[in-house]
Amino acid sequence: MSNKPYLNFQAKVLIPVFTLSILFLGIILWLVSRHLTAQLEEDAKQLLTTSEAVFRDSYEIRTRNLLLRYQNVVNEPRFKAVAQLAEPKTMTMLLSELLIEMGPDTEVLLYTPAGNIFSSAAKREQNLNLQEFKSRSSVSIEDALRRQIGADTIAVEQRLFNVISVPVVVSENPAGILTIGVRVGSQAAQEFKLLTRSEIAVVVKNAVAVSTLKDPKFYPQLITKFQQLSGSQTAEIVTPDGERFLCMAGRFSHSSSNIGYLILSSYEKALHEQKVMQERLTLLSLIGILLCSLLIWVLIRRITRPLRELRNSVEAVGRGDFSQRIEIHSNDEYGELATVFNQMMENLNASQAEIQHTLQRLKSTQDQLVQTEKLSAIGKFVAGVAHELNNPLTGVIGFSEMLQDTGINEHQQNYLNRIIDSAERCHRIVQSLLSFSRRRRPERTSVNINQLIESTVEIFKYELPVNNIEVTSDFGSDLPALLIDPHQIQLVFLNILNNARQAIELRQTRGVIHIITELIEGHVRISFCDNGPGIPTENLLQIFDPFFTTKSVGEGTGLGLSLSYGIIREHDGTIIAKNNNGKGVTFIIDLPVVSIKAEHEAVKTMPAAMVKMEQASANKILVIDDEENILELIKEALAVYGYNVETVCDGESAMRAVNNQSYDLIICDWKIPGIGGQSIYERLREMNPRALEKFFFITGDILGENAEKFLRVEKKICLFKPFSIEQFRTTVQEVLHSNSDPSDLTTT
């Protein structure tokens, strides 16, 4: 993670877009405004120039119109008559009348007779200085005297006049000049303003004579501007009252007097319009930008919606919720992303399930391991106990048998038989304990499992119908032959059937046991399904534990199912028990199908060659055992047949004895405290290999794999305790008479 601040997509897109838009808007507005202002000024200048031209033109036309209007006044007979009369008062009277007739714009009528003897005048405004008017009109009058029509613009006391001077001719002789003064007043200025839409100010002697700008407070500014501009044709901006005008100055060309004019063209309105337009443009653009931004925001929100959903989903996955899926809204990159995510989730789910499955298997394996360990520990314990019991049992059985031959009465014989029976029973218990400890490898052979089951059921042929128990079967027809120890597997079946039978007969009057065999994925599954009372769930986990039983004391050892478990495990199979949905228990045994060749190590069984016991011809036999009882028994049993038996109880004594003399037969216990049977054998072999030609072991224990291997290599046999005297003697005979190759001999 970088330390940059978190910015979502909206911000990332909107900020630059917004900024750029505003920037561009600003630049464009600035450019447009600059251009428009320049255009505006140009237009105003153009307008001003046009206005000035129009002003000059209209002034010209006005003058011409005045000429046309007044040039015929002098041709009127009464005017001519009065002119001829050359009487000032009459002329004055006439002029007054004419003034009334001519209309309000005619301000002054001045008649100057030839010779300038007197002059008559009529004026509309009484306070007008006629003398000044006359002197100002002199230029025009002089023009008229030269028989031209004189026209001029004059100012009298800040009043502006158009003057027209017309020569009066009476009888072909010049009689005088009629000068007409027409006021150029605010009405004319207003007319001009209407015509050109420009303001005008006429400046006379540094004062404003006529102006369309009414407020006199602007006049000083106008005069200053006029003084600046007069003579030049440039236009400048003047702002009376804050309103912007472009103005231009000019002079009436008729005289050199200081009468001029200022034409002012206001572009304030245009400026205002421009400003308004600019504001509208800005507002519209801003609204547009805002709308666009809003649109972009909405769009991005829509676009990033699947992204946010993905984030939420991934978060949920992070919390361990693997069921999250993204809805696919669109058929685009997001759609692909969603598809891929969903695919990933599928895979994750699958692997999760697999892990769960594996974990479960691991757990069950661990359980089995624990079970195995338990069994193994108990096995060791049991083996130890059994070994310890075997030696005394050998004594009990041996001496009891020997006692039988001592001519006891029938009553005693009866007791003795009971002792022997009890000892035999002890022997069987020890035997079963020992076989439970599984020191023996299963002796495997190819077996048809269906036949094996049938033969097992055959054993209960009479027992089951008596208890109203029916056995039904559903055997798979194409099952391969299994490489198993039929005796051990049969024991398992017997255990199961027996348990079922006992459970059913204990609780109900009739029952059914259904047996199914089938081939499932390289395993043959054998299911025993009964409709008995079932096993309480809390017991279901313990039924394979050794010594676990629900039966009353004496009815079961609690080793049956534990033993069965051991056997099936030994066959690399599994056995489980589960309660049926309705009623009863199903035991399911899976046994692997193994190629027959691979494990074909069938141990050859050989019928024991029963050699007739013959008198020993004083053969010397050395017996090595730590048990005094055993040594005594063997000595007694063999001495009867004339064998010369020497006994030693440890390895050292054995070495010495073998060193001192040779023996026809050496019998050695497998377990000697301190050194052990195998070591004694090896040391004796080092000392005198020949002495070991006739040699066998006895043991109260079960042999481990290493021991069995050792025996096979050395071609020696081992007789298991407790043995009967008869058995022992036969073995001695066989070993003695074998041709130093007792490998075919074996014991059970």
Next chain:
Amino acid sequence: MKIFAAIFLLISCNVFAGTIKGHVKAQPRPEAMEDVESGKYENRKYKFLERVDYDEMKDFVVYVDQPISNINQPPPKPMQVVIQKDGTFKPHVLPVMVGTTVEWPNNDDIFHNVFSISEAKPFDLGFYKSHEVKRVTFDKPGRVDIFCSIHTRMNCIVLVLENPFFAATDKDGNYQIPDLPAGAYRLKAWHERLPSQTMDVTVPVNGEISQDFVLTVTGLPKY
């Protein structure tokens, strides 16, 4: 003797003649008044119409408009005067009997000119100032319009009548025609700008009758 004769005449007149008195006034057409009230004349169409103030109208003349055969006498006032003062003729309307001479003195110190081109008496007295007196005798009945050639607004009317029974109204519009022999007459009221009005009156032997006139514009041609 002369006095006696005059007294006799006066008495005889008084004995055998009556007097007509009355009042003359002008008034606009009733419709015109309505039009004024309804603002019709405010329309630009009528911008140049002359607004006439009928109440200010004066210079009415009332006269007997018929030849009177049994009276054959010279005008009662053989000399009348119309003066020129301040650029106007005074009086503006002068009724005279045929044969009357009118003097035209100029009381202004500027030149005036007196002329007429009317059929009854065309004349031109030329330009003159105050020190000259010029006369004109009107020997034909009719209306004579007189002008000054310099001052266009200077004009007057000399109404030349056939008998002496006439009267101009005073400033209030009243007139009086005395000494009219008893009988039935056609009496006419005249104004320079309005159509004249004629009334038949009967003058008693002695005493006076009253006859008022209201002049108005009637019977204008329809356009």
